[in-house]
Amino acid sequence: MKRVLKFGVIVVVAAAAVFGLYRLQKVLMIGAGYYAKMLCSGVFVSGRPADEVIAEDVRADRSGLLGLFSNSVDSEAEAVDVWVPSGFAAQRAVYRDGYGCHLALDVARPEEPLRPLEPIAPPHQDALWPEGGRLAAEALPPENREAVYAALDEAFAEDNPENLKRTRAIVVVHRGRLVAEQYAPSFTEQTPQLGWSMAKSVTNALAGAVVARGEIAPDQRAPVEEWNGADDPRRAITVDNLLRMSSGLEFTEDYGGMLADVRVMLFLRGDKAGFAADKPLTCDPGQCWEYSSGTSNILAGVVQDAAVGPASAHELLFAPLGMHTAVFEPDASGTLVGSSYVHASARDWARLGLLYLRGGEWNGKTIFTRDWLDYTLEPAPGSGGTFGAHVWLEAPPHNDPEAVAAIPEDDFYFLGHDGQMVAVIPSRETVIVRLGLTRDQDRFDHARLIRSILDALPE
Structure with a gap:
């Protein structure tokens, strides 16, 4: 009976260990997927430097798990690879022109071919937004414009270095114009x-x-x-x-x-x-x-x-x-x-x-x-x-x-x-x-x- 109980305990412990490793592998795969997707889109869609995306987006306030990963950005192939050095988890994100990045994961059905997209011309800079790209600064009286920008300054101000706002952009449209x-x-x-x-x-x-x-x-x-x-x-x-x-x-x-x-x-x-x-x-x-x-x-x-x-x-x-x-x-x-x-x-x-x-x-x-x-x-x-x-x-x-x-x-x-x-x-x-x-x-x-x-x- 003691041998049976001992064997049963070993089986339970082994099953728990296997289940724990399975969960850990899934967690690491999620981390690798997040890392790869964010880095790929940050570099190839937003056009930002890889180091900046890693420091200010991927790992911002999230050290620990994400610090375990290594990465490689292939500018020629327009792809990002992220992995745990042991090889326990790895993910790849791929860029497609006009369609951004996706994780290269298996799917039950084949992907439909993505037809090329016709580029959208940027607005002419000499016309007012939204028809063009020019800010309608004159649309606001000076005192209103000053008060609006004071509100924007407050939204960007960082008064707590331990808990950052990280405001990156604010746009105000009033009566159809960018002001x-x-x-x-x-x-x-x-x-x-x-x-x-x-x-x-x-x-x-x-x-x-x-x-x-x-x-x-x-x-x-x-x-x-x-x-x-x-x-x-x-x-x-x-x-x-x-x-x-x-x-x-x-x-x-x-x-x-x-x-x-x-x-x-x-x-x-x-x-x-x-x-x-x-x-x-x-x-x-x-x-x-x-x-x-x-x-x-x-x-x-x-x-x-x-x-x-x-x-x-x-x-x-x-x-x-x-x-x-x-x-x-x-x-x-x-x-x-x-x-x-x-x-x-x-x-x-x-x-x-x-x-x-x-x-x-x-x-x-x-x-x-x-x-x-x-x-x-x-x-x-x-x-x-x-x-x-x-x-x-x-x-x-x-x-x-x-x-x-x-x-x-x-x-x-x-x-x-x-x-x-x-x-x-x-x-x-x-x-x-x-x-x-x-x-x-x-x-x-x-x-x-x-x-x-x-x-x-x-x-």
Whole structure:
């Protein structure tokens, strides 16, 4: 009996060790994937030096695990390799012209060929933004301009070296003109910057464009291959459920958990929409609201399948708006990563905000309809009035209740990880873009910035 018990203990310990090594290997693969993807996009999309991207983006406030990795940037092959020296974990990210970077992960189905994209011409510098590239400094009286830039200076000021804001760009648009902007060193009006979850609102705009063309409708069943089984309860999920984050699909959006679904999806799966679509229901579609990046990637797949494939964002949205710096990155399967991976300059993010301020019209062309905007801004059931259809209806978490109360009630937002924001305030004809890398969300108060800028602008 003692021998049996001893053998049993050995088996249990060995199984635990194997399971521990399996989990460790997955954690290291996620770390390598994050490192490789961020470095590849930082170098080949944003055009920044590799050392700067590693120090100021990849490892910023995240020493420890990421310090274990080595990297190699191959400028000729336009690829990045990241690995643990022991060879226990390694990932490769590859750049594709016009489509940005993707992790070279295996996918269940072959990637569709990506057709070349027609370059978007930059605006003529002698014309006022958005038709051109010139700042309308004269649009503000001197006292207002001074007050606006004082608000921008405060947003860039670093008063706590142990907990940095890392504001990198702020752009202010008032009455259709660019009236103020400011950038951190190494960043300019041409630097494409990652919007993280602001990609979800780009996905909304793209969905609106496809709905305007009559190719999908919010009330139709979501055409997802994984849900085609006659007895599959996920067949009941509609496009509206996806847009309003009420699909009922299981998904853990927990950035504190290293093996949470959102991390596994972004850094271990080549087909991100497929990973999310394979999840079971935890709630009947339309009955529960839960913020989910997986839902956004399913929606992006539905939208691009209804449109012109991975080129849809470029052709239906970025080109008409003149967003010449914008890149919407597909994954290894060729599906746009609608949850997270849009890069654009602060000025081009402002163009997207201005499109919403104009109700979907741009230079006489309808990108999406006013009805679509009204639909987008209807609060999603269960969200507590904070979320519409892939657009936020309240400012980010804030520390200044008075500032929140001072913001007009018709405000809405595109929001992203690390403090990304596009604020649209229709009653003040204003769009405010803030880009940066703020790890601690309490470190930067977006509502205070918005209030300061609105107070500085003419009524």
